[in-house]
Amino acid sequence: MFQALSIGESVPSTDFDAVVHSVFRSALNLNLEDNKLLTLVLPDQPDLPHGIRINAPADFSFTGFRIGERATRRDNFLRLASLTVGLSGAPKWISALTAFHADPSDTSVRLAWQAAWRALNMRQRLARTTIVADALFVSNENEKTSPISRRAATGMRALLDAAQRFDSQAASSAASQLIGLGEGLTPSGDDLLAGFLAGLHCAVGENTQRAQFLSEFGEAAIRLSSRTNDISRAYIYHAAHGRVSSRIADLARALCGSTFRARLQPALAAALQMGHSSGMDAVTGLLCGIVAFSNARPRFSPVLS
Numbered sequence: 187m188f189q190a191l192s193i194g195e196s197v198p199s200t201d202f203d204a205v206v207h208s209v210f211r212s213a214l215n216l217n218l219e220d221n222k223l224l225t226l227v228l229p230d231q232p233d234l235p236h237g238i239r240i241n242a243p244a245d246f247s248f249t250g251f252r253i254g255e256r257a258t259r260r261d262n263f264l265r266l267a268s269l270t271v272g273l274s275g276a277p278k279w280i281s282a283l284t285a286f287h288a289d290p291s292d293t294s295v296r297l298a299w300q301a302a303w304r305a306l307n308m309r310q311r312l313a314r315t316t317i318v319a320d321a322l323f324v325s326n327e328n329e330k331t332s333p334i335s336r337r338a339a340t341g342m343r344a345l346l347d348a349a350q351r352f353d354s355q356a357a358s359s360a361a362s363q364l365i366g367l368g369e370g371l372t373p374s375g376d377d378l379l380a381g382f383l384a385g386l387h388c389a390v391g392e393n394t395q396r397a398q399f400l401s402e403f404g405e406a407a408i409r410l411s412s413r414t415n416d417i418s419r420a421y422i423y424h425a426a427h428g429r430v431s432s433r434i435a436d437l438a439r440a441l442c443g444s445t446f447r448a449r450l451q452p453a454l455a456a457a458l459q460m461g462h463s464s465g466m467d468a469v470t471g472l473l474c475g476i477v478a479f480s481n482a483r484p485r486f487s488p489v490l491s
Contacts, residue, residue, distance in 0.1 A: 190276035235429035354402035377467035385475015
């Protein structure tokens with residue numbers, strides 16, 4: 187039997203039934219009765235709002251489980267045919283993005299943001315990723331960029347413009363260009379959108395106009411997420427409510443809080459290494475979302491002057 191190391195804030199605290207949705211070496215997705223996902227992850231994986239991190243040994247893998255296999259939670263134990271996880275006493279993972287109060291006009295926040303933006307672009311170019319953050323904000327069409335990159339650029343620029351005007355309908359239209367865009371387990375467009383939503387939550391503060399825009403846009407993003415796969419949809423759903431993985435939350439905290447600035451480089455490195463390009467795409471969205479309400483943002487680039 188294993189023990190839970192952490193339990194995400196969105197994991198049901200009452201008994202439930204589920205079935206195995208999808209299987210990976212370091213993650214096992216369960217489909218709950220309300221059609222939402224719950225994800226079991228190994229100790230070296232980030233905490234998730236809809237996840238349970240377990241104290242499995244280093245050589246453990248989820249690959250032996252079968253899609254459709256039944257799972258139940260009863261009396262603080264999660265049970266599958268060949269796995270039992272004790273849930274009692276595990277700390278709850280809460281990302282609390284709205285507590286960060288990102289203020290791009292603050293010098294320390296601006297400098298941290300710029301350092302992260304430069305490092306992100308360098309990493310994307312070295313990895314030859316489809317999405318490169320700077321390229322999203324070049325006004326002229328570049329024939330060398332892929333159709334995915336060009337469509338992402340159109341969507342992200344429209345999102346930033348809509349956020350600046352608090353136009354949730356325009357933001358929804360822009361987001362529709364990103365949903366399901368790209369290939370992979372979580373397409374690049376979905377990761378950009380989830381990161382952008384997270385960034386908005388960091389920047390909303392106590393401004394009621396921003397909060398109203400974010401509420402309306404978040405609901406629209408959740409509706410649009412029906413167009414993509416179940417795993418991406420879960421991340422978008424939680425990001426719309428300000429809930430993200432611990433790696434994204436750690437980076438946001440390091441960007442926004444001066445007392446955490448020493449952790450910026452390790453937090454950024456950890457976030458960027460998630461998946462093949464998912465981490466880089468999500469960080470691109472996060473950085474754009476953090477400055478989306480800022481008047482310091484030039485027209486074609488979110489780089490703060």
